[in-house]
Amino acid sequence: MISKLNEKIKQKKAPIVVGLDPMLSYIPEHILKKAYAKFGRTAEAAGEAVWQYNKAIVDAVYDLTPAVKPQIAMYEQFGIAGLVAFKRTVDYCKEKGLIVIGDVKRGDIGSTSAAYAEAHLGSVDVDGEKIAGFDEDFATVNPYLGTDGIKPFIDVCNKNDRGIFILVKTSNPSSGEFQDRIVDGRPLYELVGEKVNEWGALSMDGDYSNVGAVVGATYPKMGEVLRKIMPKACILVPGYGAQGGKAADLKPYFNEDGLGAIVNSSRGIIAAYKQEKYAKFSEEHFYEASRQAVIDMIEDINSIF
Amino acid sequence: MISKLNEKIKQKKAPIVVGLDPMLSYIPEHILKKAYAKFGRTAEAAGEAVWQYNKAIVDAVYDLTPAVKPQIAMYEQFGIAGLVAFKRTVDYCKEKGLIVIGDVKRGDIGSTSAAYAEAHLGSVDVDGEKIAGFDEDFATVNPYLGTDGIKPFIDVCNKNDRGIFILVKTSNPSSGEFQDRIVDGRPLYELVGEKVNEWGALSMDGDYSNVGAVVGATYPKMGEVLRKIMPKACILVPGYGAQGGKAADLKPYFNEDGLGAIVNSSRGIIAAYKQEKYAKFSEEHFYEASRQAVIDMIEDINSIF
Numbered sequence: 386m387i388s389k390l391n392e393k394i395k396q397k398k399a400p401i402v403v404g405l406d407p408m409l410s411y412i413p414e415h416i417l418k419k420a421y422a423k424f425g426r427t428a429e430a431a432g433e434a435v436w437q438y439n440k441a442i443v444d445a446v447y448d449l450t451p452a453v454k455p456q457i458a459m460y461e462q463f464g465i466a467g468l469v470a471f472k473r474t475v476d477y478c479k480e481k482g483l484i485v486i487g488d489v490k491r492g493d494i495g496s497t498s499a500a501y502a503e504a505h506l507g508s509v510d511v512d513g514e515k516i517a518g519f520d521e522d523f524a525t526v527n528p529y530l531g532t533d534g535i536k537p538f539i540d541v542c543n544k545n546d547r548g549i550f551i552l553v554k555t556s557n558p559s560s561g562e563f564q565d566r567i568v569d570g571r572p573l574y575e576l577v578g579e580k581v582n583e584w585g586a587l588s589m590d591g592d593y594s595n596v597g598a599v600v601g602a603t604y605p606k607m608g609e610v611l612r613k614i615m616p617k618a619c620i621l622v623p624g625y626g627a628q629g630g631k632a633a634d635l636k637p638y639f640n641e642d643g644l645g646a647i648v649n650s651s652r653g654i655i656a657a658y659k660q661e662k663y664a665k666f667s668e669e670h671f672y673e674a675s676r677q678a679v680i681d682m683i684e685d686i687n688s689i690f
Numbered sequence: 691m692i693s694k695l696n697e698k699i700k701q702k703k704a705p706i707v708v709g710l711d712p713m714l715s716y717i718p719e720h721i722l723k724k725a726y727a728k729f730g731r732t733a734e735a736a737g738e739a740v741w742q743y744n745k746a747i748v749d750a751v752y753d754l755t756p757a758v759k760p761q762i763a764m765y766e767q768f769g770i771a772g773l774v775a776f777k778r779t780v781d782y783c784k785e786k787g788l789i790v791i792g793d794v795k796r797g798d799i800g801s802t803s804a805a806y807a808e809a810h811l812g813s814v815d816v817d818g819e820k821i822a823g824f825d826e827d828f829a830t831v832n833p834y835l836g837t838d839g840i841k842p843f844i845d846v847c848n849k850n851d852r853g854i855f856i857l858v859k860t861s862n863p864s865s866g867e868f869q870d871r872i873v874d875g876r877p878l879y880e881l882v883g884e885k886v887n888e889w890g891a892l893s894m895d896g897d898y899s900n901v902g903a904v905v906g907a908t909y910p911k912m913g914e915v916l917r918k919i920m921p922k923a924c925i926l927v928p929g930y931g932a933q934g935g936k937a938a939d940l941k942p943y944f945n946e947d948g949l950g951a952i953v954n955s956s957r958g959i960i961a962a963y964k965q966e967k968y969a970k971f972s973e974e975h976f977y978e979a980s981r982q983a984v985i986d987m988i989e990d991i992n993s994i995f
Contacts, residue, residue, distance in 0.1 A: 408801070409816070417817070426819035458798055458805035462814050464823035465777060468770055490798055492832060493763055494862040496713070500763035509767050511714070512722070514731035518769035527797060529834045529857060531864035552834060557799040559836035563882065566873040573871065573878070580867065 386522055386548040387619055388591035390484050391644050393451035399683045400644070402486060402621070403446055403675075404651025405474060406456040407435045411656040413668045416441075432466035435459075439474045442655055443481060445672035446679045452484040454621075454649055475521055485521045486621065490552065492527030492534045502541035506549075523548040525599060525621070528577050532584070539587050539596060548595035548619075551584070553577045553611060556601025556624030574607065578614040585617050593619050593644070600638065602630025602648065609637035612645070620646040625682075626653035632685045639690075648686055654678045691827055691853040692924055693896035695789050696949050698756035704988045705949070707791060707926070708751055708980075709956025710779060711761035712740045716961040718973045721746075737771035740764075744779045747960055748786060750977035751984045757789040759926075759954055780826055790826045791926065795857065797832030797839045807846035811854075828853040830904060830926070833882050837889070844892050844901060853900035853924075856889070858882045858916060861906025861929030879912065883919040890922050898924050898949070905943065907935025907953065914942035917950070925951040930987075931958035937990045944995075953991055959983045 394400050409417070409431060416437050424430035443453065455478075460471035478485050491501040503509050504518040526538055526549045538549050554564055554574040564574045578598065585594030594617045600608050602624035612620070620638050624630040625648045638646035657663045657678035658671040666674035699705050714722070714736060721742050729735035748758065760783075765776035783790050796806040808814050809823040831843055831854045843854050859869055859879040869879045883903065890899030899922045905913050907929035917925065925943050929935040930953045943951035962968045962983035963976040971979035 406802070409814075421817055426817045426821075428816065428821045428823075431814070431816045431821070456798075456802055458796070458802045458809065461809040462805040462823055463816075463821065464809070465770065465774055467809075467823065468773055472770060490832075491763070491795070493761075493795055494860065494865075497711070497761055497763045500767040504763065504766040504769070504772075509714075509736070511733065511736045511768075512726055512731040516731075516733045516736070516768065518733075518767055518772065527795075527832050527834055529832055529868060530860050530862060531867035531869070533862040533864040555799065555835050557835060557838040559838040562836035562885065563834060563878065564836070566878065566881065568871040568873055568878075573868065573873075576871065577868065 386542070386546050386590065387593045387595050387597065390452060390619070390647070391591065391593060393484060394644065394647065397449060397451050398687065399450055400639070400647050401450055401679070401682055401686060402452040402454045402647050402649045403450045403654050403679065404454045404456060404649050405439050405442070405655065406459045406651040407438055407655065408459065409434070411659070412438045413671050415669065428463045428466035431463045432470035435467070436470040436473050440477060441672040442675045443478055445676040447481040447483055449676070449679045449683065450483070452486055452647065453478050454486040454488050456488040456651070472519055475519055484523070486523040486525070486550065487519060487521035488525050490525050490527050492530055494530050494533040495537065498534050499537035499541065502538040506538070506547035507541040507545045523550060525550045525552065527552050528580065535584055539584060542588050542595045548597060550597040550599050550621040551581050553581060553598040554600045554604055554607050556603045556628055556630070560601065575610065575614060578611045581618055582615045585615065589617065593617055597621055599623065602635060603628055605634035605637060612637055612640070616640070622646055622648045626650045632689055635686065636689045643690060650682055654682065691847070691851050691895065692898045692900050692902065695756060695924065695952070696896070696898060698789060699949065699952065702754060702756050703992065704755055705944070705952050706755055706987055706991060707757040707759045707952050707954045708755045708959050708984065709759045709761060709954050710744050710747070710960065711764045711956040712743055712960065713764065714739070716964070717743045718976050720974065733768045733771035736768045737775040740772070741775040741778050745782060746977040747980045748783055750981040752786040752788055754981070754984045754988065755788065757791055757952065758783050759791040759793050761793040761956070777824055780824055789828070791828040791830070791855065792824060792826030793830050795830050795832050797835055799835050799838040800842065803839045804842035804846065807843040811843070811852035812846040812850045828855060830855045830857065832857050833885065840889055844889060847893050847900045853902060855902040855904050855926040856886050858886060858903040859905045859909055859912050861908045861933055861935070865906065880915065880919060883916045886923055887920045890920065894922065897947070898922055902926055904928065907940060908933055910939035910942060917942055917945070921945070927951055927953045931955045937994050940991065941994045948995060955987055959987065
């Protein structure tokens with residue numbers, strides 16, 4: 386699956402991913418009103434609004450971006466109706482030829498991790514019938530439980546040609562509380578990075594591994610070190626834009642071949658119309674603001690090469 | 691919420707929790723057949739079978755156990771239909787007066803962690819209407835992202851009188867890969883334990899905190915140390931029974947007041963009918979085997995006091 390993602394990145398000259406993390410507060414009034422009129426003040430209305438919002442944005446940007454990254458928490462908060470909107474979004478993005486990275490940060494052990502992996506990257510056997518749950522192309526995974534938590538994901542990736550991104554160094558201010566603690570003279574995130582490299586060897590696909598890593602844009606020095614520790618891992622980079630990460634800092638996340646990293650922006654794209662810079666598009670045409678924000682982001686990221 | 695759980699533990703003299711982690715391979719033929727006849731070989735059939743299986747077990751044990759712990763991965767693998775079965779299970783258990791611990795192992799940062807917290811322990815505001823997602827009493831949470839990931843959960847706990855159990859030392863063989871690494875002369879899990887104690891002070895409820903910890907039954911020496919580091923935390927103990935943890939080893943997980951720990955068994959209870967010991971109940975009466983297994987487990991755990 387990583388070779389498919391790399392192919393699309395090269396084709397669109399865009400090592401970026403659009404984060405579909407809808408908050409009700411981002412969704413324009415006219416979409417909300419229509420959903421409330423149809424479904425009342427219900428979870429179904431929220432799900433419908435989220436779906437219509439996503440669809441308009443995807444329609445406006447699918448030719449520019451290789452991938453999208455829906456953050457499942459933003460859907461899960463509305464319960465079943467929210468997850469129905471998540472699934473519609475995943476399916477629609479795949480129809481549009483986009484690679485879908487499910488930002489689910491799951492992680493457990495043994496048969497439980499296997500169940501999460503099948504839920505998001507595979508299928509279960511129901512009396513001989515293969516039933517897919519959410520069916521993304523990639524999923525994000527938490528490493529705290531060690532190999533017992535990761536190996537079942539890799540098995541499912543190998544079976545179905547899918548991939549994972551393992552949290553190594555996250556973009557948030559308190560990520561250092563545990564991730565930066567010094568173990569044998571080196572920070573824990575480096576050890577996790579070494580494990581990612583080791584696990585990655587189990588699922589190579591072309592020059593890269595289906596086992597990638599998450600490293601926040603907000604820690605470029607650490608990104609530089611981790612790039613070297615995990616040469617075959619694609620690095621998914623959150624924290625660009627809204628969280629403060631700048632394009633100039635991101636060069637070290639990439640390999641010499643111009644690949645090896647994919648930079649995410651969520652709010653900066655999907656709620657672009659709320660920024661002064663894109664206000665001219667108006668709330669009604671929010672998706673045009675998103676399109677312009679994607680164009681600007683691609684130009685910004687490509688300026689580092 | 692922890693005081694409610696402690697009240698129920700005392701009332702039923704049972705510091706245990708029944709793990710509702712249904713695998714299709716555990717579910718008796720007659721339930722599966724009925725579900726396939728009604729829904730075909732579909733996710734809906736799997737969801738229906740899981741629900742009927744859970745309901746029979748809950749009906750057979752609800753008077754004995756203070757709590758249940760559905761493992762969401764086992765539902766999520768069937769996609770939306772599986773999560774409908776999860777929600778039905780949560781609601782039914784609450785109707786039966788059980789405390790529901792959603793074993794979801796979620797964890798992210800900022801507004802995303804807040805969304806997970808609202809999804810499982812709170813509600814979201816949809817145009818002035820409060821909409822609850824899955825509405826468990828407790829959720830399990832992953833600490834890898836630090837305070838930014840935990841604090842939003844605590845805020846939601848305080849708002850709605852709920853609780854969390856934070857992964858500290860998990861029961862699996864490879865849990866040591868990161869959790870046991872030595873930081874400043876002490877294993878990482880002790881540092882996480884100290885943080886749990888610190889975070890716990892933000893949500894006290896009687897003698898205990900709504901912020902508990904997960905410590906596997908398979909590492910009793912570490913459990914003893916962690917008990918002292920987190921005196922106010924209730925320890926959720928997986929790994930008893932099927933994973934090899936023995937009652938005799940669990941004494942150090944409890945405080946002098948006989949509280950402070952709740953021991954989980956999943957497969958050992960819900961698939962008890964598959965064990966030679968309980969075979970006499972037959973597959974047809976699998977729930978009676980589960981009831982006997984709960985009685986035996988309570989006796990076993992109480993033998994340590």
